[in-house]
Amino acid sequence: MENTNTFISKEKRQEGSIGFELFARYLNSMQGIKIFAPIIFTLVFIASFAESAFRYIVSLWVDNCTTISCQSSYSIINQTKTWLQNANPNEITIFFFGFCLVTIIIRALDWLILIGFLSNGARVLHDQMVESFSNVRVTFMDENPSGRLIRRFSGDYIQAKDEIPNIFADMFSTFIELIIITIIVLIQAPFAIFSIIPCGFFYYKIQKIFKASSREIQRYTKILETPIWSLFSESVVGYQTIRAYGKTNEFIQQLVLISQDFAKATLLQSRILRWLNLRLKVTSEFFTLTITIIAIYFVTIGKIGVGQAGFLMSLTIGLDSIMQWLTRSLSMIESKMVSIERIIEYKNLPSEHKINEISLKNTTKNWPNQGEVIIKNLVSSYREDLPIIINNLNITFQAGKKIGIIGRTGAGKSTLFQAFYRMIYFHSGEIIVDGIDITKIPLEDARSIFAIVPQEPHLFSGTLKYNLDRTHKFTDDQIWKALKEVQLSQYIESLPGKLNYEIAEKGGNFSVGQRQLLCMARAILSNAKIILMDEATASVDLETENLIQEAIKKVFTNKTTIVIAHRLDTLKSADYVALLGNGKLLDYGVPDNVLSKLGEGLHSHLT
Numbered sequence: 001m002e003n004t005n006t007f008i009s010k011e012k013r014q015e016g017s018i019g020f021e022l023f024a025r026y027l028n029s030m031q032g033i034k035i036f037a038p039i040i041f042t043l044v045f046i047a048s049f050a051e052s053a054f055r056y057i058v059s060l061w062v063d064n065c066t067t068i069s070c071q072s073s074y075s076i077i078n079q080t081k082t083w084l085q086n087a088n089p090n091e092i093t094i095f096f097f098g099f100c101l102v103t104i105i106i107r108a109l110d111w112l113i114l115i116g117f118l119s120n121g122a123r124v125l126h127d128q129m130v131e132s133f134s135n136v137r138v139t140f141m142d143e144n145p146s147g148r149l150i151r152r153f154s155g156d157y158i159q160a161k162d163e164i165p166n167i168f169a170d171m172f173s174t175f176i177e178l179i180i181i182t183i184i185v186l187i188q189a190p191f192a193i194f195s196i197i198p199c200g201f202f203y204y205k206i207q208k209i210f211k212a213s214s215r216e217i218q219r220y221t222k223i224l225e226t227p228i229w230s231l232f233s234e235s236v237v238g239y240q241t242i243r244a245y246g247k248t249n250e251f252i253q254q255l256v257l258i259s260q261d262f263a264k265a266t267l268l269q270s271r272i273l274r275w276l277n278l279r280l281k282v283t284s285e286f287f288t289l290t291i292t293i294i295a296i297y298f299v300t301i302g303k304i305g306v307g308q309a310g311f312l313m314s315l316t317i318g319l320d321s322i323m324q325w326l327t328r329s330l331s332m333i334e335s336k337m338v339s340i341e342r343i344i345e346y347k348n349l350p351s352e353h354k355i356n357e358i359s360l361k362n363t364t365k366n367w368p369n370q371g372e373v374i375i376k377n378l379v380s381s382y383r384e385d386l387p388i389i390i391n392n393l394n395i396t397f398q399a400g401k402k403i404g405i406i407g408r409t410g411a412g413k414s415t416l417f418q419a420f421y422r423m424i425y426f427h428s429g430e431i432i433v434d435g436i437d438i439t440k441i442p443l444e445d446a447r448s449i450f451a452i453v454p455q456e457p458h459l460f461s462g463t464l465k466y467n468l469d470r471t472h473k474f475t476d477d478q479i480w481k482a483l484k485e486v487q488l489s490q491y492i493e494s495l496p497g498k499l500n501y502e503i504a505e506k507g508g509n510f511s512v513g514q515r516q517l518l519c520m521a522r523a524i525l526s527n528a529k530i531i532l533m534d535e536a537t538a539s540v541d542l543e544t545e546n547l548i549q550e551a552i553k554k555v556f557t558n559k560t561t562i563v564i565a566h567r568l569d570t571l572k573s574a575d576y577v578a579l580l581g582n583g584k585l586l587d588y589g590v591p592d593n594v595l596s597k598l599g600e601g602l603h604s605h606l607t
């Protein structure tokens with residue numbers, strides 16, 4: 001038995017900080033990045049620049065500094081200043097109003113384009129993930145529990161589509177704004193460098209500490225949250241048992257206890273935000289103070305006017321909120337980007353299709369017209385790294401015959417059917433159907449030549465008709481004819497809605513035998529040349545059993561029918577019997593021969 005720890009793969013969990021490489025991969029996977037990136041960058045830059053420019057123009061307008069050292073070295077600034085100070089109030093109002101309007105429009109536009117671009121990108125990533133997932137090799141489902149799969153398509157996708165674009169857009173525009181402010185302050189008051197460098201260093205240190213702790217607290221919160229959900233759902237499902245044993249209070253106590261742990265972690269989360277805000281505030285106050293002192297000094301020596309001093313101060317006062325946003329966004333984006341990483345990981349799942357498939361288009365139209373199956377030296381396992389189950393198997397299933405397969409449990413009978421559907425890994429060998437090796441042709445073609453009646457037949461929720469004809473290819477008459485052949489038509493006639501009768505989840509409102517008969521009707525409709533059937537071992541009443549046997553005999557007369565037999569009757573009516581053991585063919589021949597050799601030991605092979 002394979003060790004389950006290695007069979008179910010561990011979910012990869014990102015640890016430590018998210019690398020720059022992931023951001024690059026995220027942006028690279030966006031559609032039209034080359035066109036949109038420059039547009040978005042230009043718009044964000046203009047909008048952020050315009051906001052500072054607005055303050056600057058106001059400072060020019062109110063400035064009453066007339067000394068020569070107040071004159072800017074750019075004549076356009078001097079001209080604007082002269083115009084502003086000589087214009088009448090109406091002109092000024094219209095000018096500032098227009099300026100604001102344009103800035104708002106650009107800001108809205110850049111936001112819309114950026115968010116739209118990123119959300120659309122998330123959708124494209126999602127579609128690629130769905131595409132990759134729908135082609136994934138079947139054993140992937142064994143390796144990954146369904147909860148894990150569902151989370152990628154729900155929680156992770158929601159983060160990628162709704163949350164990450166917002167944080168990203170925030171982060172991007174505040175970052176640009178920060179750079180612009182720093183440059184302006186440096187140009188206007190180069191002395192500020194002595195304040196900018198220590199403050200910048202301090203900001204960097206604070207956010208580094210914050211990011212690391214916030215990330216760990218978030219992980220911790222998530223871990224503490226899971227038991228609450230588990231206990232809650234367990235209590236809901238088992239409430240009768242809990243009440244019957246009088247354990248209600250105990251469960252409530254337990255829930256209170258784990259909720260308190262979770263609440264503590266949540267409290268810690270808000271505490272750490274306080275910690276951050278306090279330090280950011282102090283740093284930014286220090287920055288504002290130093291800039292103010294520098295500005296006052298410049299005003300007293302007549303280098304800048306009062307207006308410009310105000311301009312510098314108003315820029316720096318807004319700095320702490322910018323820094324807060326940036327730090328917060330930086331730490332949030334890190335935890336959210338894990339979702340992107342998980343989606344990108346699912347974009348490139350191992351496909352079940354082969355790369356060098358040989359197209360069937362030009363070969364033959366009516367293939368397969370006989371239904372002969374020759375298996376040559378087939379060596380196969382569930383996954384490349386798992387033990388070999390089909391071990392150098394050689395067997396020929398003659399066209400149009402009925403062959404019963406027997407063998408001890410674990411002999412590889414069901415696995416052989418999976419091999420026909422190419423759901424497992426082939427180390428070597430061929431499966432030749434009417435002259436064509438189906439391990440080399442496109443998967444859809446290979447699968448379409450078989451119809452299967454599984455041991456545990458599966459029906460989908462929906463109408464009966466939908467279950468028999470999912471592609472709406474057949475008329476009602478054809479469907480009724482198929483139902484008649486498996487002798488189910490009378491029963492279906494008696495159901496409310498007949499063909500539109502609603503099937504319960506997993507076909508719960510039909511017995512196993514009836515479900516097998518429905519699968520047979522599906523097989524008749526499919527027109528497949530080769531029928532695979534795994535006889536039901538679950539309780540099937542005698543009457544249904546007889547119906548199944550008759551259907552096999554009558555309906556599939558000119559088809560190759562391969563039955564994994566669990567009943568002596570099935571074998572007696574077969575043309576040939578194949579005995580499998582350890583993935584090898586042990587015996588093959590007419591039933592009497594094979595069965596008589598087994599003698600008393602036959603029953604252990606009918607499992």
Ligand SMILES: Nc1ncnc2c1ncn2[C@@H]1O[C@H](COP(=O)(O)OP(=O)(O)O)[C@@H](O)[C@H]1O
Pocket residue numbers: 142382386389407408409410411412413414415416607
């Ligand atoms: N999904 C699976 N993944 C890995 N190994 C499997 C899987 N299903 C079956 N096996 C292994 O394949 C072997 C043959 O199983 P199977 O073909 O179901 O036997 P049977 O002849 O009883 O139908 C068994 O040893 C079993 O452990």
Ligand SMILES: [Mg+2]
Pocket residue numbers: 413414415
């Ligand atoms: Mg089986």
